[in-house]
Structures are given as C-alpha cells and as structure tokens.
Amino acid sequence: MSYLQKGTKQFTLANLALFAAGFITFANLYLTQPLLPQFSEEYHVSPAVASLSLSVSTAVLSVSLILFGSFSEAWGRKKLMTFSIFAAAILTIALAFSPNFEILLLLRILQGFVFAGVPAIAMAYLGEEVDPSSLGTAMGLYISGNSVGGLAGRVIMGTMTHYFNWQIGMIFIGLLSLIVSAYFVWALPTSKHFTPRPLQFKALTKSLLTHLKDPGLICLFGIAFTLMGGFVTLYNYIGYKLIGPPYNLSAGIVGSIFIVYLVGTFSSAWFGSLSDKFGRQKVLMVGILIMFSGAILTLPGSLYVKIIGIVLFTFGFFGAHSIASGWVSFRAKKDKAQASSLYLFGYYFGSSIGGTTGGIFWVSWGWNGVIAFISAFLITSFTLSIILLVLGRKTKTLNDQLQY
DSSP states (O other): OOOBOTTSHHHHHHHHHHHHHHHHHHHHHSTTGGGHHHHHHHHTOOHHHHTHHHHHHHHHHHHHHHHHHHHHHHHOHHHHHHHHHHHHHHHHHHHTTOSSHHHHHHHHHHHHHHHTHHHHHHHHHHHHHBOGGGHHHHHHHHHHHHHHHHHHHHHHHHHHHHHSOHHHHHHHHHHHHHHHHHHHHHHSOOOSSOOOOOOOHHHHHHHHHHHTTOHHHHHHHHHHHHHHHHHHHHHHHHHHHHHSTTTOOOHHHHHHGGGGGHHHHHHHHHHHHHHHHHOHHHHHHHHHHHHHHHHHHTSSSOHHHHHHHHHHHHHHHHHHHHHHHHHHHHHOSSOHHHHHHHHHHHHHHHHHHHHHHHHHHHHHHHHHHHHHHHHHHHHHHHHHHHHHHHHHHHOOSHHHHTTO
16 A cells, blocks of 8 residues: 655645644634633633633643544544544534633533544654655644644634634634534545554553653653743733733734744744754753743833743744654654653643643732743753753763764
C-alpha cells in the first residue's frame, strides 16, 4: 500500500483535513480566554474563578491526551478524531445557552475530554500514512492549523463580543466548526497502514514510569509546566488590566491583541534553526530570558511599551517551547509518543494551575503581583535548563552528547 506523498491530491486533502481538525480543536479550546472580564461581570465571579472556564478544559485535556492515544490504537484514528471535533463543536453551541457559570464549567469539562482526540491522534496518523520524505511538511501544516485556530478563536470571540455578545460568538464558532468538521470527514483519507491492537494499559503504565525515571525528561516536563503556566497567566489577566483605567480598551481591541501570536510562527522556526547552530541548551535559555524581559516590559504604564513587552514575551515563549518539545523526542530512547504525551500533560496542566493561581495574585497585588508570579515560573524554567546543561556534561556517550 502506498503512502501519501507531497504533490499528490491525497496528500493535499489529508493535510487540509488535519489543518481543519487542529483549527477546530484550538479555536474552541481558547475561545473563553478573551471573555474572562465578561464572565467576571456577568456571573459576579472573581478573575481566578472566571479563569476556570479555560483551566478546567486544559486540566481534563492534559489527562485525556494519554487516554485517547491508547483508545485510538484499538478503535482507529479517523473515527476518534471525527468524534472529537463534532462533539467539541456541539458543546460550544451549548455553551451559548448556559443558564449559569456552573453549567458553563461543566460543559467546558466535557469539552476538555473531547478536545484530546485530535492532538493525541493526528501526529500518529501522519506518522503512519505519510511518506517519510514528506512527513516534515505534513507536520508543519498540522501544527500551523493549531496555532491559527487558537488565534482565530480568541480574535473572533473578542470581535463578536464587541459587536454583539459572547453568546452569539459561541454560536458562530460552533456552527463554523460543524461545517469544517464535515469537510474533515470528507477530505481525510481512510487509514491504510493502521492495524488495530488490544488496549494494553499495563504496557502503557510501564512506559510512562520509565520516562519518569529519566532526570532529563523530568526537567523538560517541568519546563513545559512552568513555561505554559506563565504564558497563560499573562494572557488570562492582561485583559483585566487593559479594559480598566487608564486604558479603558474595548473587548474587541483587547481580543485583537492576540494577533501577536503570529510572531510565534516565526520564532518557532527560527529558534529551531538556531539550535542546529548553537545547541538546544543555549537557545532554550535565551528564549526564557526573552520571555522574562517581555514580562518586565509590561510593568510600565505606557500602553505601547506594554504591547512591545507582550510581543517579546510571546516571541520568547514559542521559541523556547519549540526547543523543549522537540528535545523530548531526542531525549527519549523509546516510546517517544508516550514521552511527548507526558510533555503535553505538563504543558496543559501548567496552563490550568498557573492560569487560575495567577488570578489570586491579580486580585491581591494587581499587575505587579501577576508579573511576580510569572517571574517565579520563568526562574524555575531557567533553573531546570541549567540542570539539563549539567546532565548533558555528565553524559558520556556520543549519541547523548549530540542532544546538548
């Protein structure tokens, strides 16, 4: 049986389908982030409680990633991804009719579970169905769908809330997601190289525990937790800062700030090329330092300086994250998919813990408290990167030395 190759119609269809699946998943995952100030006002909840509308989804997602990867080994790739995106779209429409904040959180918990279907399975599908010579291109297109979706969900919600209300925004994104989901079903070729296997939770547990015995991987999982925890915290609460005096920006303007995510598309690729020249260790540390510099620049009162700080912070995050996530695959000796799932677990769990805990600092100490909290996360990330450097110098084999 032939593999999907660049330049063929089937390759194009498969990539557009997975781009669409990634778009749906991350547009629906992050659509509540620009709405936190509205939730606080409408439901009379604190910023920390309002942030649960995102944190509960990412927390459940972090655990479900491991489960969906195993489920797909038995039940198939396309079938589970189809369930995931249709269920996510329907639940988003249901969110618009939430009678209270408690029901909204319950629906977001359910979404957190179904969201896991695409990120846990899409890369496995590509690895099985795409010719190795075309795999890099296919992976890049899929990941770009994730980033574009996350950006679109935030910007669309901010814009729709400004001109209409957030409920209309939810319905719009939900209906758009249903249409795109139908395209996914039509466009994605059926798996030709997938062989169902029985669920083996014992083997899964064993491989996960093996990864947790590697101190280098533990450091990388910790970096994922702290980087994402700090990143989500800034974006969760910057809206509260900017809609209040002296800025008094509208929800639409605040939502448009997420456009700076586009700098991450550049920094991810650029940092990857820099790591080939200067080494992962140095480039990772530079990325963390850029994040820290950006966070500090959001402290002055000038709106323009704040925006520059947000751009730098975002630039550094995506660059550092691309290095750390890629490092996991090189560090893991076997069961690389499981190692990657643990990295993603740390990534999304950090989003949940950091994103909500940051709200306590916002209420208690304002924006200075939020930046102090983020700084603590970044100092931890930097410390873990130093430990990675020490571990690298202790490594004796040539193969391991090439990882540092």
